[in-house]
Amino acid sequence: MKRSILKNFLLAALVIALAAVPLLTMSDAEFGGADGQAEEAITELHPEYKPWFAPFWEPPGGEVESLLFALQAALGAGVLGYGLGYLRASRQPSGAERG
């Protein structure tokens, strides 16, 4: 039991480190989106290209956008947590035979 806790703890620490190391080591980077850069690259390769379709609706600013991204994460985490809890609770207790 101790081993699996430790394993998960180390795995989680590794994930955090993977995100934190670039943040700590590249202090002058802006960490903008890769798709923004792709947009620039397209403009560079084909300066004449004009996007022919625009989104119907865009979040009116960074705050609303982060709200919606957080909502997306919350919905997912909620369902995932519910599912794991449900599975765990409906699991047959180990070592005990059900009649």
Place this chain on the structure above:
Amino acid sequence: MPNPIRLCCWAWPHDSIKGGTMKTMEFRFIAVPSMTAAILALGSGDAFAMHIMEGFLPPSWSLFWTAVSLPFFVLGFRSMRKIVADNPRMKLLLAMAGAFAFVLSSLKIPSVTGSCSHPTGVGLGAIMFGPSVMSVLGAIVLLFQALLLAHGGLTTLGANLFSMGIAGPFVSYGIYKLADGMKAPRSMAVFLGAALGDLLTYVVTSLQLAAAFPSATGGFAAAMVKFLGIFAVTQVPLAVSEGILTVMVYNAIRSYAGETMFGGATLSGEVK
């Protein structure tokens, strides 16, 4: 934003410490990824991430990728119906696979290139159910982001679905099966499948953009190198993260959904 503290406490009272259950405690640590989620979401600011942006594929390519993706979507829909018909309880696991993709594709994570991108989260479902169902679950995620977040787009939905909901999951599933067949430990097979599927998604995105926007001087190859430099390199550490998170959630689901609920004939690779 998921509340990691609540999640932790919520998991706590259920934990009964029994000698025979090696993985009982693992569940609690699902809270850790969501804590990571919380931390990372705080830092994301006004960054965008990946997917091909709305209007940024010429109409002919939009149509092409939509036409390519459509049969897979139909296939996935039928596969999903069959899975649910065979065992209605699988609905929960399908929802969880979709939810995992929802969480992971909302996390814009800083990377070594000094820009951000996000994982896809589609490897888990591909490994559990086979790749085709992810075309449906992936489409839901992409539609949510296209309509509410102006992230990706409707005209690029077909192309983005092909990279994230089809190519990525098929590679995840293939690698997982291959590694499993070579008697690799289950966790290693899941890790490799999820990580490489994530990486390939962005290789395909680069390919799609390079095909639509070849360089005037260097042609397709030069454009491909340029887009790979933007997407694929950024994605490498994220692919590793996705692999790790997928292993954690897969192990938790497997240890809870084991024989009791699903009769031992459900998770792919364990069909008896």
